[in-house]
Amino acid sequence: MYENAVQNSVKPGKWINSTCKMCLHSCSIRVHVTDDGVVNKIEGNPTNPSNECGLCPKGNSALMRLYDPQRIKTPMKRTNPRKGPDDDPGWVPISWDEALDIVGKELKKTFDDDPRKLLPAINDFHKLYLWGWPAAFGGNNNYFSVVGTLCGGGYHPMNGFIHSTFAAGNDSDYCNYWINNGGCDGFSSHLHVAGAARHMARARARGMKLVSVDPRLSTSAAKSDEWIPIRPATDRHFALGLCYVMISENLYDAKFLKKDTNAVYLVGPDGFFVRNKDKKPYVWDSVENKAKTYDDKTIKDYALEGEYEVEGVKASPAFQIFKNHIKNCTPDEVSQITTIPAKDIQRIAREFAKAASIGSKIEIDGKELPLRPAGYNYYRGAQGHKSGTMSNHAYKLVNFLVGSIDAPGGHVGFTLDDVMIDRGHIWEGEGGQIKTTPHQLGPGVPFAYPPNTAHLMDYFPVGVHTGHLIAETFFDPKKWGMDFQPDTMLICHSNPLWNMNGPQDKYFAIMRSMRFIVAIDILLNESTVWADVVLPTLDNLERWNMTMIEPTVTEGPCLTQPIIKPLYDVKSEEEIFNEISERVGILDQWNEVQNFANMFFEKPELMLKPGVKYSDKDIAERKGKLWDNKDLEWFKQKGHAVTKRQPDKFYRPWEGQRIHFYLEDVLKEKKQLQEKMKKAKVPFYDIWQWDDYQGVPTDVLDPIHKEAAEFDMYAISFKDVQINFGESLSIPWISDIVRKDPVHMGILINTKTAEKRGIGNGDLMKVTSPYGTIMGLARLTEGVHHETIAVSNALTRWTGYHAVVKAGGGHFNKLLPANLENTCACSGQMEAAAKVKVEFFRKNPNDGQVVESEFSKYRYEK
Ligand SMILES: Nc1nc2c(c(=O)[nH]1)N[C@H]1C(S)=C(S)[C@@H](COP(=O)(O)OP(=O)(O)OC[C@H]3O[C@@H](n4cnc5c(=O)[nH]c(N)nc54)[C@H](O)[C@@H]3O)O[C@H]1N2
Ligand SMILES: Nc1nc2c(c(=O)[nH]1)N[C@H]1C(S)=C(S)[C@@H](COP(=O)(O)OP(=O)(O)OC[C@H]3O[C@@H](n4cnc5c(=O)[nH]c(N)nc54)[C@H](O)[C@@H]3O)O[C@H]1N2
Numbered sequence: 001m002y003e004n005a006v007q008n009s010v011k012p013g014k015w016i017n018s019t020c021k022m023c024l025h026s027c028s029i030r031v032h033v034t035d036d037g038v039v040n041k042i043e044g045n046p047t048n049p050s051n052e053c054g055l056c057p058k059g060n061s062a063l064m065r066l067y068d069p070q071r072i073k074t075p076m077k078r079t080n081p082r083k084g085p086d087d088d089p090g091w092v093p094i095s096w097d098e099a100l101d102i103v104g105k106e107l108k109k110t111f112d113d114d115p116r117k118l119l120p121a122i123n124d125f126h127k128l129y130l131w132g133w134p135a136a137f138g139g140n141n142n143y144f145s146v147v148g149t150l151c152g153g154g155y156h157p158m159n160g161f162i163h164s165t166f167a168a169g170n171d172s173d174y175c176n177y178w179i180n181n182g183g184c185d186g187f188s189s190h191l192h193v194a195g196a197a198r199h200m201a202r203a204r205a206r207g208m209k210l211v212s213v214d215p216r217l218s219t220s221a222a223k224s225d226e227w228i229p230i231r232p233a234t235d236r237h238f239a240l241g242l243c244y245v246m247i248s249e250n251l252y253d254a255k256f257l258k259k260d261t262n263a264v265y266l267v268g269p270d271g272f273f274v275r276n277k278d279k280k281p282y283v284w285d286s287v288e289n290k291a292k293t294y295d296d297k298t299i300k301d302y303a304l305e306g307e308y309e310v311e312g313v314k315a316s317p318a319f320q321i322f323k324n325h326i327k328n329c330t331p332d333e334v335s336q337i338t339t340i341p342a343k344d345i346q347r348i349a350r351e352f353a354k355a356a357s358i359g360s361k362i363e364i365d366g367k368e369l370p371l372r373p374a375g376y377n378y379y380r381g382a383q384g385h386k387s388g389t390m391s392n393h394a395y396k397l398v399n400f401l402v403g404s405i406d407a408p409g410g411h412v413g414f415t416l417d418d419v420m421i422d423r424g425h426i427w428e429g430e431g432g433q434i435k436t437t438p439h440q441l442g443p444g445v446p447f448a449y450p451p452n453t454a455h456l457m458d459y460f461p462v463g464v465h466t467g468h469l470i471a472e473t474f475f476d477p478k479k480w481g482m483d484f485q486p487d488t489m490l491i492c493h494s495n496p497l498w499n500m501n502g503p504q505d506k507y508f509a510i511m512r513s514m515r516f517i518v519a520i521d522i523l524l525n526e527s528t529v530w531a532d533v534v535l536p537t538l539d540n541l542e543r544w545n546m547t548m549i550e551p552t553v554t555e556g557p558c559l560t561q562p563i564i565k566p567l568y569d570v571k572s573e574e575e576i577f578n579e580i581s582e583r584v585g586i587l588d589q590w591n592e593v594q595n596f597a598n599m600f601f602e603k604p605e606l607m608l609k610p611g612v613k614y615s616d617k618d619i620a621e622r623k624g625k626l627w628d629n630k631d632l633e634w635f636k637q638k639g640h641a642v643t644k645r646q647p648d649k650f651y652r653p654w655e656g657q658r659i660h661f662y663l664e665d666v667l668k669e670k671k672q673l674q675e676k677m678k679k680a681k682v683p684f685y686d687i688w689q690w691d692d693y694q695g696v697p698t699d700v701l702d703p704i705h706k707e708a709a710e711f712d713m714y715a716i717s718f719k720d721v722q723i724n725f726g727e728s729l730s731i732p733w734i735s736d737i738v739r740k741d742p743v744h745m746g747i748l749i750n751t752k753t754a755e756k757r758g759i760g761n762g763d764l765m766k767v768t769s770p771y772g773t774i775m776g777l778a779r780l781t782e783g784v785h786h787e788t789i790a791v792s793n794a795l796t797r798w799t800g801y802h803a804v805v806k807a808g809g810g811h812f813n814k815l816l817p818a819n820l821e822n823t824c825a826c827s828g829q830m831e832a833a834a835k836v837k838v839e840f841f842r843k844n845p846n847d848g849q850v851v852e853s854e855f856s857k858y859r860y861e862k
């Protein structure tokens with residue numbers, strides 16, 4: 001529809017197709033480069049059905065990243081041995097040979113000593129295979145970061161467990177009732193926002209109702225039919241309240257639950273399905289009143305409720321177990337917990353179920369499918385809490401009840417990267433169910449005691465990396481049975497000191513104690529300034545890559561190609577990792593890891609050979625061929641191979657198998673872990689929070705709600721469309737937009753709450769949690785829940801190394817708990833909200849003027 005969009009540049013030159021990387025997604029772009037070699041305009045590529053012709057503000061400003069005068073221009077070595085946030089590293093430029101030799105020598109030393117002593121933080125989503133590099137480094141499984149966990153610790157494993165997908169969202173093509181819970185899909189964050197905003201706008205224009213459940217009047221909430229302010233970290237209760245209403249008022253899709261899910265399987269007293277001698281789960285035939293195996297052709301109807309005697313034990317259908325779990329989740333009870341009026345909970349449940357039009361059908365590409373145009377969509381704000389496993393499961397169950405999982409109009413799975421055009425994401429599992437795939441971001445970490453990881457990942461068999469737990473183990477290694485102490489760090493495309501939750505002073509101490517740190521980045525950030533050697537890499541407009549990251553309604557890889565030659569003496573990450581690997585003596589292992597991570601083994605002719613150093617271009621070319629044999633020339637012309645998602649892969653890709661309403665596999669994982677921990681006599685067995693492993697969610701309250709009474713408010717943080725984490729604040733255009741917007745330039749507090757505490761607009765406020773303190777200017781607004789303060793990512797930086805980035809009054813993440821108690825023992829999800837006390841600090845007659853000098857005092861704990 002945008003095929004004929006006009007593209008303009010006042011200067012003569014040419015347009016080159018490529019891919020945006022100003023956030024982790026991958027919108028297609030066209031870049032104008034003038035005849036004299038200057039990139040002067042970036043626009044959306046109208047041929048990509050994901051972003052159509054759209055770009056968000058970050059995408060438009062990518063040329064300012066390329067031309068940032070403060071890019072790292074050459075390898076650098078530190079001369080000041082003192083390391084701290086205020087210590088000038090005393091960088092001196094060095095040659096690539098010298099830099100790589102130092103890094104090679106130091107890492108080889110660690111490798112020979114004990115590979116577990118390396119702490120890697122490698123986070124480029126566009127090059128997920130780089131995340132695998134530590135595997136080549138002696139099978140290192142450490143992770144000094146919470147990328148993927150702070151947002152999706154519970155989310156990704158649960159998507160994988162339930163319907164074998166990486167992420168999920170609502171089908172904007174047909175959805176008529178969209179709940180956005182703690183996420184801003186379609187407006188300002190999460191998936192392919194530049195495209196999703198268009199898809200959302202079209203759905204709204206055709207009359208789709210939108211309800212946003214968020215403590216903050218987010219962009220999504222502001223544009224919704226309804227904003228439902230909720231007390232933070234109570235979203236699971238809201239969802240369970242909806243389920244309660246739908247079940248008690250018979251507003252659910254029984255046919256779907258019986259035919260397409262394991263909700264009918266009989267669960268015994270131990271939580272496992274009751275099986276016959278051939279390991280086949282039983283169901284109850286409610287017509288013949290007897291137990292049969294799930295695949296018995298004579299089943300007349302399935303019982304969803306009741307209690308029965310099977311194989312000598314009492315058993316109930318999984319659906320009944322869920323019903324038992326939520327018997328207290330009445331609208332009145334849930335209202336007490338969430339502060340949402342009971343009548344709204346009831347009404348939304350009814351509206352949602354009605355909109356789902358249970359029983360209706362639609363024909364797509366000649367195939368008849370159930371139409372369920374209602375979807376409960378959610379992300380970080382809703383799921384990023386201690387009981388991450390159960391929370392995600394609760395949100396899925398709302399969708400299960402109306403039969404909208406993977407149905408047109410409903411809640412559909414979005415994959416990370418399908419790799420090959422004819423490869424789906426569903427595999428056959430056991431007992432008529434699909435195979436569960438919790439490890440969406442890479443293989444799980446095997447059990448070991450003493451632990452082999454610095455962050456206890458050996459005990460999270462289904463989770464995403466719990467990087468923050470290093471704050472527990474590093475200073476008390478004995479308690480955790482550690483027989484090694486990390487002393488080396490490799491940071492690539494990451495800002496762990498910024499991204500991690502919890503005690504900044506401890507993270508500083510960890511950095512300070514490192515024998516050697518190498519960082520690979522474009523710019524200096526809060527973490528890379530602690531490095532001993534910095535290796536500069538290519539900007540996105542100078543490099544090769546092929547990627548597809550969490551496309552929503554589309555599929556197919558996107559090419560990144562160099563628009564201009566590198567501006568400085570920088571190298572691709574591929575070249576850097578190859579050179580380091582060669583010096584450490586692990587090049588062959590690295591090529592093997594890449595074959596695995598990129599699935600080149602699927603087409604043996606694409607496999608990397610031992611002893612060869614492959615460039616970024618080589619890898620990009622192979623990834624393109626893996627998709628559907630198109631060569632690099634084809635991609636260079638077109639820029640991408642993105643199409644609308646094939647309906648067979650998108651809608652009910654598991655047809656004929658059952659998806660997981662009940663998570664028996666979670667209980668299996670728990671049992672296995674318990675056995676292993678007991679056998680190995682792991683001393684912290686008793687403090688492991690086994691209740692986080694459940695077949696269906698419960699209504700237990702998260703520990704954050706039980707902090708001491710003086711912490712009487714909640715603190716949350718949020719992203720926005722202009723900012724990618726905090727990193728795009730280095731871009732003048734972005735900084736300019738952000739700094740004019742009061743939402744980003746102060747701590748949001750409800751007007752009435754502030755007045756009660758004697759806090760006026762613009763006053764300096766002190767926010768203290770049991771774990772840390774931040775300062776900020778009060779921004780009084782009706783657009784935030786009365787018990788909550790909200791902090792934009794724009795206020796979280798503390799760097800003094802970039803002229804455009806300004807310090808806020810301390811990093812939000814210091815407020816967060818980073819301990820075991822506040823970590824989901826199943827998924828590794830940590831708590832992303834805090835309990836705080838909020839105090840008037842001082843009048844600020846000068847508002848914006850005073851802020852910067854004032855804030856610099858509170859940038860971090862000294
Ligand atoms: N523009 C932009 N897009 C991005 C990114 C980015 O940095 N910028 N990052 C990408 C990444 S890695 C991720 S993980 C996704 C994240 O995408 P989202 O999850 O959509 O974004 P967030 O802003 O992290 O959190 C969403 C909302 O949760 C709310 N919130 C906080 N606590 C609670 C709570 O307890 N309950 C409820 N109901 N809401 C709460 C916040 O007010 C915020 O509006 O976005 C991706 N896309
Ligand atoms: N307070 C707060 N904390 C958060 C979040 C939040 O919203 N608020 N979000 C959480 C989430 S969801 C996530 S996923 C994490 C994200 O955490 P990180 O991924 O650590 O965040 P970034 O700030 O994007 O750090 C990326 C670094 O990559 C560099 N970079 C950019 N392009 C390239 C490149 O091509 N090559 C290389 N080598 N480097 C490059 C940038 O200069 C920047 O220094 O943070 C988590 N922590």
Ligand code: SF4
Pocket residue numbers: 020021022023024025026027051054055056057058059060192193194195
């Ligand atoms: S959403 Fe991300 S990939 Fe798309 S234009 Fe914006 S920054 Fe670029």
Ligand SMILES: [Mo]
Pocket residue numbers: 147148150151152
């Ligand atoms: Mo994230």
